Amino acid sequence: MQQVIATIGQMGHVLAAGRRRAGLTQAQAAARLGISQSRISTLERDSRALTLDQLLAMFGAYGLQLLVQERPDPSLIEANEADW
Template structure:
């Protein structure tokens, strides 16, 4: 199943759900990734602080893959909401 993510909090929920679905505790996940249980907890609660390396490691340990694809729905701005401003210039 695909999980389109538009916010970091959605990422946290997906990571936590995938971990629990596989019957892993935060401590067990931390052992697999050489991270502490506290760090796994922090990543699930506030995934905005995750590094790309940690995200890819979590995905691998959870049997997930990261895919970046064009949106199939209109961007938030088209619905009247403002998208977060990026500091990166494309």
């Protein structure tokens, strides 16, 4: 799975898809990560409160990795800063 994430809303979709690809229910993912199932649900719906530690832990549990690269069109930076 390869996904470009340009907005916060897209992160929740990536987390949910990654969890499902790993064959985990929200409850199973929560048990692996040591957090509640409701926290998994919240982060999949609204990733604004997601910390980097949580993101990396979830990616690790789901068999995903974070890759950072330059955008093809740097002018997109200004458009996406409005999402912050």
